Each structure stands twice: as structure tokens, then as C-alpha cells.
Amino acid sequence: MDTQDLKRMKKESGMTNAKIAELSGVPLSTVNKIFSGATKNPRYATLLAVEQVLVSKEKIPFSYDRFKEEPVLLREETAPYAYSAREYDGKDMENLSEYSRAELINGKLYMLSSPSRQHQYLTGELFFEIKSFIRKHQGDCEVYLSPFDVRLFKDDSAVVQPDLLVVCNRDILTEKDCSGPPDWVVEITSKSNSSHDYVRKLMLYQKAGVREYWIIDPFREQILVINFEDPKKSGEYTYADPVPSGVLEGLKIRLGGIQERF
Secondary structure: OOHHHHHHHHHHHOOOHHHHHHHHOOOHHHHHHHHHOOOOOOOHHHHHHHHHHHHHOOOOOOOHHHHHOOOOOOOOOEEEOOOOOOOOOHHHHHHOOOOOOEEEEOOEEEEEOOOOHHHHHHHHHHHHHHHHHHHHOOOOOEEEEOOOEEEOOOOOOOEEOOOEEEEOOHHHEOOOEEEOOOOEEEEEOOOOOHHHHHHHHHHHHHHHOOOEEEEEEOOOOEEEEEEOOOHHHOEEEEOOOOEEOOOOOOOEEOHHHHHHOO
């Protein structure tokens, strides 16, 4: 994605700079500079916020200002697979090697490299706590780790690999993937993909019907909980707080305890 892509998308959308600024939260002066060419190298987060508005034509449900601080690299790098005008789809995903890790979002493929040891430790501990809670309470939900494809929509327009996902409707589970929105998704953000998780994936999960979305930010040691069903239950927590799950009633996870064991 670059400014030329945005100019093309803006022309196709018919949106004004003022409307883009209103929906994205990006200052109008910044939007004007991007499309006039006065700003040669806009921040990635700014470009992403503008891109998401041009794609969805909806207001971003989160301030892009959050991306101005750079979190530490904890999760895998997220890099565009291609910048060509061609759009990719679910068939392209199927043609990838089974050993390839990629996500399909808005017609673009994003290749994922191997995660760090610390990322794997945190993901594994979260998986264990969630799995143990489900078993103890004989719940019907299941929890899965990445890499595991999640096909959010029937048209295969978005195929992602969340760090963790909880599914309570087993009818959407196949041997190869989860064909529908999970009930609960957890992503651990990193230096390269904070905007990816906070904007692009947030809007995808909301549109698909995910009930609850956690974004774990190891740089600030904070957890953003977004309850799409009941926004009043959304909130920000620190690693010291016991964070309640809206999907698994009674489950509370304290990230500080997990981090201390690393």
C-alpha cells in the first residue's frame, strides 16, 4: 500500500478529504498533504487508517493515535506479499504450500514469518489457561493456536490466522480450518503489526461477527478488550489486572503472572 494506491481508491470511492478525515480520525491537514503529495512518506499507521476508511466507508472504531508509540517486536513480522493491482482470493490461499503462513485481507496476501520464543511462550501459556478452564467446567468451546486458518466470510474474502481463537459453535470447524467467525480472538501485537491488529483486523472481526477481541500489547503491558456484543464490557487492563473473559464466564487471566514465569 502506498499513496498512489490511496489516490486510486479515493477516486473510486468518490469520498472527499474532509469525509476521509472525519471517518479515519486523521487530521484534515494531514489528509490534504497525503493526497496533494506534500507529505512524501506518511506514517504507516496513517496510511492504514485512511485505507481502511476507503475500503469500508465506515468510521474507524478506534483512535489511530494509539499507533504513534512503537511496541517491541514480539509477534511475527507482517509483510505484504505483493503490491500489484491484482487482487488475491481464497483460491490463491489454497494454492500456497501447506507450510506457508499467510493472511488474506482486502485482496492482499500478508506473509507471516516465524514468531519469537517469547511470543510462543505467552501464546502457549494463554492457551493452557483457557484450555484448563474449559475442561474444568466441561464447556463446549474449543481453543486453537496459530497457525490455523480462519475463513471469516463465506466468500473467502478474508482468511486470517489469529494467535488464539475460541470457538463455541463446533459446526464451523473442519479438519482444515474454522469456516466462520470465532467467538473470541486474541492477538499479540508487535512492532510490525500493531496497526494490523488495532485497525485492519479489528474492523474485520467486528464485521464478521466475532463476539470478543483481545489485543495484548507487551510494550505497554496492557490488554485492550473489545466486546462487540456489549461495548460497556470493553476496556483496557494492565498486566497486573485479572482480565475477565466475556465469552467464558468466570474466567479471569492475569498476564503479569504469566510474564513473571518467562
